[in-house]
Amino acid sequence: MALKERDEFSGQLTTGHEWNGIKELNTPVPKLLWAFLITMALFGLVWTVLMPSWPGINGYFRGLLGADQHQAVQQTLAEANAERAVWADRLATEDFAALQADEAIMNVVRSAGPALFVDNCAACHGPSATGNVGYPNIAEAPMMWGSDPDTVAETIRVGINANHPETRFAQMLAFGKDQMLAGEEISQLADYLVSISAGPALPEDQRLAANDLFLNNCAGCHGEDAAGMVESGAPNLTDAFWTYAGDRSTIRQSIYNGRQGTMPAWEGRLSTAQIRMLALYVLDLRTATP
Structure with missing residues (x-):
């Protein structure tokens, strides 16, 4: 049986492995590592007992603490909806002039309006509302049906050449194709x-x-x-x-x-409060445009 080599400095046996003149010592696993592993095992055991964990045939073990992330999310959403309802009800029902004169409401419009506009309108009108080819610049150009808030909100609600029964209609005749002009x-x-x-x-x-x-x-x-x-x-x-x-x-x-552009009707896709918020946001954007 071959004798194992002992390191002359530490007195520990070596494993026989050597890299670039450095020999590996055959030292025992540190006691702290065992403490760490035992702690993690105990933590895992306690967690599986207190929190939802193991699946079963008709459900899962819900834990002694009864924690439920689904209910937590639902509660958070309910709280957010309750907070939003304070200004959403006002946006849906109050006169536009009163809303525009209320700085608190307009701050809500300026903070929530951009995301609402980008999600629903920017694909056609551009993220800054300055338009694309075939879609008008609604940040600066004159509004075709007028720029008072009620008119803008109505255009958003019913659309233009849309499938809404009250939609606005706009069509330019084809003077050449239909041989009305030479x-x-x-x-x-x-x-x-x-x-x-x-x-x-x-x-x-x-x-x-x-x-x-x-x-x-x-x-x-x-x-x-x-x-x-x-x-x-x-x-x-x-x-x-x-x-x-x-x-x-x-x-x-x-x-x-001729030309016949189309704008979808947003009634049924957006709430009344969201439609009116968009109208206020666009008009506020127009006043901010130099």
């Missing part, structure tokens, strides 16, 4: 709209001819001054805000093919 006339109108929104101005004879075309075909919805009409939901054509872009090519395409 190609040259559509080009004249496109040039005219570019000139009144971004310039440069047309020669007087062209402007007068195009203006006659506009009055005869477009003014019924957009108004004789092309500034839009809230009665028909027709947008202002004289400013810098365009739902489908304001370059000549896009404007001509809109006149030729």
Whole structure:
């Protein structure tokens, strides 16, 4: 039987393993490790007795303390709903003017409104509400049906060209596709709209001819001054805000093919308080926009 080597410094036997001149000592397991393992075993035993643990045939062992995380979550939700109900009831029922004058309510709108908007509106209108191609800038541009809170809330509630029985309807005719205007006339109108929104101005004879075309075909919805009409939901054509872009090519395409955007009706998807909060949030965003 071979004699085991003993370390000359510590007096401990070695295991015979050596790495880069360093020999491993054959030392016993520290007593603290055993204490740690025993403590963990006792802790696990006590935990399984006091807290929900082992599954059974018809359920599980619920523990002597009766702790129930499901009930704890339900209680937390109930407390949150009770706290929310204080301002949710006010948002759902009070006059908009009173709500806008109440700084506490508006602070709730400013804190909860962004998440509500991002979850439901940002996919179309963008996270800052400045719009995308085909979806209007509602942070800055004139609102097509008006910008008072009741009107904005109603638009959110019933939608535009949606499946709601009270939805708002807005459709631009296809003047070229349906052969109501010739190609040259559509080009004249496109040039005219570019000139009144971004310039440069047309020669007087062209402007007068195009203006006659506009009055005869477009003014019924957009108004004789092309500034839009809230009665028909027709947008202002004289400013810098365009739902489908304001370059000549896009404007001509809109006149030729027509436009019919869609906004879903949020009644049934959002509560009355949430719809009215969104209206207040958007209008507050508009006042904050320089």
